[in-house]
Each structure stands twice: as structure tokens, then as C-alpha cells.
Amino acid sequence: MASLIRQVSRLARQNILVNLVGARAASSGVPPSQSINEKTRDNPLTSVEDEVRVNQEGFFSEMKRRSSDPAATSTPGELKITGASDGIPEFGEVELGSVAGAHRAELLEQLRGSEDPFDVGLIKQGQFGAGTHETPIIVPTCEGSRLVGCVCEEDTGEVVWMMIHSNEKKSCDCGNWFQGVSVPGARTH
Amino acid sequence: MFRTGYHLVDISPWPFSGAMSVLGITSSLVGYFHRAPLMWVYVFGSISLFLLVFTMVRWWSDVVVESTYLGCHTSLVVRNLRVGMVLFILSEVFFFVSFFWAFFHVSIGEISMRTIGQWPPLGVKAIYPWKVPALNTAILLGSGMSVTWAHKAVSVHNKCPAGVLNPNVSSGSISPEEYNNLVEKGSCYQKQAIFSMVLTVALGAFFMCIQYEEYYMASFTIADSAFGSTFFIMTGFHGMHVFVGTVFLFICTLRLIYRHFSFNHHYFGLDAAIWYWHFVDVVWIGLFFAVYVWGY
Numbered sequence: 001m002a003s004l005i006r007q008v009s010r011l012a013r014q015n016i017l018v019n020l021v022g023a024r025a026a027s028s029g030v031p032p033s034q035s036i037n038e039k040t041r042d043n044p045l046t047s048v049e050d051e052v053r054v055n056q057e058g059f060f061s062e063m064k065r066r067s068s069d070p071a072a073t074s075t076p077g078e079l080k081i082t083g084a085s086d087g088i089p090e091f092g093e094v095e096l097g098s099v100a101g102a103h104r105a106e107l108l109e110q111l112r113g114s115e116d117p118f119d120v121g122l123i124k125q126g127q128f129g130a131g132t133h134e135t136p137i138i139v140p141t142c143e144g145s146r147l148v149g150c151v152c153e154e155d156t157g158e159v160v161w162m163m164i165h166s167n168e169k170k171s172c173d174c175g176n177w178f179q180g181v182s183v184p185g186a187r188t189h
Numbered sequence: 190m191f192r193t194g195y196h197l198v199d200i201s202p203w204p205f206s207g208a209m210s211v212l213g214i215t216s217s218l219v220g221y222f223h224r225a226p227l228m229w230v231y232v233f234g235s236i237s238l239f240l241l242v243f244t245m246v247r248w249w250s251d252v253v254v255e256s257t258y259l260g261c262h263t264s265l266v267v268r269n270l271r272v273g274m275v276l277f278i279l280s281e282v283f284f285f286v287s288f289f290w291a292f293f294h295v296s297i298g299e300i301s302m303r304t305i306g307q308w309p310p311l312g313v314k315a316i317y318p319w320k321v322p323a324l325n326t327a328i329l330l331g332s333g334m335s336v337t338w339a340h341k342a343v344s345v346h347n348k349c350p351a352g353v354l355n356p357n358v359s360s361g362s363i364s365p366e367e368y369n370n371l372v373e374k375g376s377c378y379q380k381q382a383i384f385s386m387v388l389t390v391a392l393g394a395f396f397m398c399i400q401y402e403e404y405y406m407a408s409f410t411i412a413d414s415a416f417g418s419t420f421f422i423m424t425g426f427h428g429m430h431v432f433v434g435t436v437f438l439f440i441c442t443l444r445l446i447y448r449h450f451s452f453n454h455h456y457f458g459l460d461a462a463i464w465y466w467h468f469v470d471v472v473w474i475g476l477f478f479a480v481y482v483w484g485y
Contacts, residue, residue, distance in 0.1 A: 100258060102263050
């Protein structure tokens with residue numbers, strides 16, 4: 001407990017506390033403050049152009065939003081779950097049956113159009129046009145750094161491992177670019 | 190509440206009780222071999238056997254509860270279960286590979302060619318393959334077809350409430366009139382699935398009855414040279430696997446009747462039972478051609 005209290009001054013210096021308040025605003029759809037990016041904005045290689053929005057669907061939706069593919073950014077229609085008494089849905093409704101728990105959450109997320117309900121984050125090279133220097137693959141971190149494994153081609157026998165830190169853009173030798181981004185409220189490196 | 194897609198199971202006594210029951214069974218068997226008092230062997234052995242069956246029933250019903258009623262089996266968990274079932278069936282394949290190896294070693298191995306000299310050995314009257322064993326082959330192949338029918342019926346019914354395809358909200362691929370038409374016609378898949386599953390279980394039970402009759406009427410025993418040993422070990426273990434597969438399919442039939450496999454509920458249990466049944470079928474085909482046909 002004492003060690004946590006000691007962290008407060010460090011967090012205040014890094015404007016994390018400001019971002020914690022901003023994170024709450026982010027989950028309701030308002031973009032958070034950009035104070036965390038001020039010191040890295042000048043460096044073109046490592047700057048984050050705009051703060052990454054983390055909504056309930058995680059980073060897959062962010063990748064879709066950044067990609068130039070028009071089909072990927074379209075939102076699905078309104079989801080109407082049937083309340084029919086005989087269990088047979090009307091035309092245009094969706095029926096879930098008596099699914100419960102994590103399985104239900106996954107089905108609902110998929111019906112809403114999310115491709116990655118559990119934030120597995122397996123992004124293939126070329127998916128959403130990501131992996132280039134302009135649109136790198138976003139690697140979210142909570143600790144400030146994260147281990148990334150690049151499978152350079154589909155049938156490669158070896159995985160290239162690298163440590164990526166928040167606000168850092170790094171490339172594998174095969175030309176795949178990764179960008180580390182802190183989840184709002186997390187530590188930076 | 191953390192949102193992981195994997196299933197962290199609750200604490201459960203069944204692994205421990207399963208281990209204890211198996212310990213009891215092997216201990217009583219060893220005691221029987223070493224002339225322990227029969228009363229101890231029977232009492233201890235039957236208690237352990239009962240505990241084993243009880244553990245299996247309770248453990249697997251816990252799995253059914255976790256999947257159907259608690260919704261713990263997400264797509265990530267089901268993917269892992271598939272891999273697990275494939276590896277288990279692979280281990281069973283190698284179990285049978287060892288017996289086939291032994292069979293070919295004693296039938297055409299160098300030492301056997303010199304000592305036994307011919308196959309079947311002199312004095313052993315092998316079973317004529319193109320009567321009853323061919324019937325068994327037809328039964329198992331037919332049950333493989335009926336179980337495939339059941340699988341198709343369940344997967345159609347699984348994607349359709351009351352057997353009707355639910356159109357994607359944003360695609361708008363069919364009109365409301367067509368949709369209502371499909372609703373009226375679509376409820377037959379559940380009945381088809383139940384019928385074909387019952388047929389499969391019945392064929393499996395019929396296979397076991399015929400094998401029992403064959404065992405009773407055979408002119409040789411397990412003690413009759415290498416022929417009898419390999420024959421009864423291979424067909425005996427295959428029969429045990431047919432029994433397990435039939436019980437598995439029977440439980441799946443009950444779950445189907447209770448609508449565990451209805452809309453959006455395509456649980457992996459039925460897939461696992463069908464894979465196991467196909468494995469049993471393939472082993473019988475191997476047995477038929479290697480032991481019955483070639484060995485005649």
C-alpha cells in the first residue's frame with residue numbers, strides 16, 4: 001500500500017492521473033487528452049499521430065478505423081434480439097437461444113460485427129493494410145512494454161521476437177512495422 | 190470480472206476420486222493375482238469400480254453443465270477441445286497399432302514362419318470372413334453413414350431456429366414471405382437428427398450382440414496359440430471401444446432430445462462422439478481385412 005502511495009508523485013509527473021480521468025471519458029466515446037504525447041510528438045519516428053481510442057472491442061476496431069478499406073469501417077445494422085414467445089424470431093431479428101456466460105458475450109460481440117471478441121489480437125500481415133511504416137500494427141501495452149513475435153511469412157518455421165515499448169515504432173527485418181501504444185491509464189516505459 | 194476467452198475451471202473432486210478408484214481397481218487386481226482373500230478382492234474391487242463409474246458420470250455431466258448451462262465454452266475453448274480429442278484419438282490409434290504389429294509379427298515374422306509354418310496355425314479353424322464378419326462390417330459402415338446424417342441434421346438445425354435459416358440483419362438476402370415459408374417447413378431437422386442418432390446407437394448395440402454370439406460360437410479360445418491370443422486381444426479391445434463409442438453416442442442422443450444441440454448451441458460433444466465412432470469404424474475395417482480376410 002505504501003509503495004502504491006509513493007507511485008502517486010511519479011504518476012502525476014507523467015500526467016497519468018490526468019489520463020485516468022480522460023480514460024473514463026474515452027470509454028464513453030470522447031477522445032482523451034493528448035498530454036501524454038507531447039514529449040514524443042516532435043520525434044517523427046516514434047510519435048503517435050493521434051491517441052488510440054480503446055473502446056469495448058479493443059484494438060481490432062482501431063485497426064479497422066485506420067485502414068483505408070471502406071467495407072471494414074462500415075458499422076452493422078441495429079441488432080434486434082427476438083422476444084418472440086414461441087422462440088422463432090421474426091424476419092430481421094436474431095435469436096440467441098439460452099446461451100449463457102462467456103459464450104453469450106462472444107456471440108453478441110460477433111453479431112455486433114467485432115472480429116476479435118476476446119482481444120486475441122492476432123493480426124495477419126496485410127490485414128487492414130497494416131504492417132507498413134505508415135500504418136503499423138498496433139501493439140497495446142499495459143506495463144509499458146510488450147513482447148511481440150513476428151511470423152514473417154505464413155509458413156515460416158521461426159518467430160522473430162522483439163520487445164516493443166510504448167510510443168515506440170519498430171520494425172522486424174522482414175519489413176513488418178509495429179507501434180507500441182499504452183492503454184489509457186497504463187504506465188509508459 | 191476479466192474477460193478472458195478461456196475457461197478457468199472450478200475446483201472439483203473428480204480427478205482425485207478417479208485416481209483413487211483406478212488405484213483401487215489395480216490393487217484389487219494385483220491382489221487377485223497374488224491369491225489375496227477373495228472377499229477383499231471382490232469388495233474392494235467392486236467399490237473401486239463403482240467409484241470409477243460414478244466419477245466418470247459426474248465429471249462429464251459437470252462438463253455438460255459448464256458448456257450448455259454456464260456458457261463457458263467459447264470458440265477458443267472449443268478449438269482447444271478439438272485438438273485434445275484429436276490427440277486422444279491419435280493415442281488410441283497407436284494403441285491399436287501395437288496390436289496390429291504383434292499380429293503381423295506372429296503371423297509372418299521370421300521366427301513364426303519357422304515354428305508355426307502357416308497361418309492359421311494347424312488345428313485352428315479360423316472364422317470364415319464373408320459371412321458374419323462381413324455383416325459386422327456392413328453394420329459399422331451403415332452406422333457411420335447414419336451418424337453423418339445426424340451430424341448434418343444437427344448442423345442445419347443449429348444454424349436455424351426451428352430449422353429455418355436466420356438471415357443476416359444487414360444483408361437482407363431473402364424476403365419476409367420466403368422467410369415465413371421456411372419457418373413452416375423447417376422443423377423436421379430435429380426429428381431427423383433424433384431418428385438417425387437412435388439408428389446409430391441401435392446399430393452399435395447390434396454389432397456388440399453379434400460379436401458376443403461370435404465369441405460364444407468360436408471353436409478356438411484365447412489360449413489357442415498366437416492366433417487365439419492376437420485375435421481375441423484385437424477384437425476384444427475393439428469391442429470395448431465400440432461399447433464406449435455407443436455409450437457416448439447414446440448420451441449425445443439424450444442431449445439432442447433435451448435440445449442441448451439446438452439453435453446456436455453446436456457443442457463439441459457431438460463432434461467428439463462422431464469422430465470417435467469413425468475411428469472405431471476404421472479400426473474395424475483394418476481388423477476385418479488383416480485378421481479375418483487375410484488370416485483365413
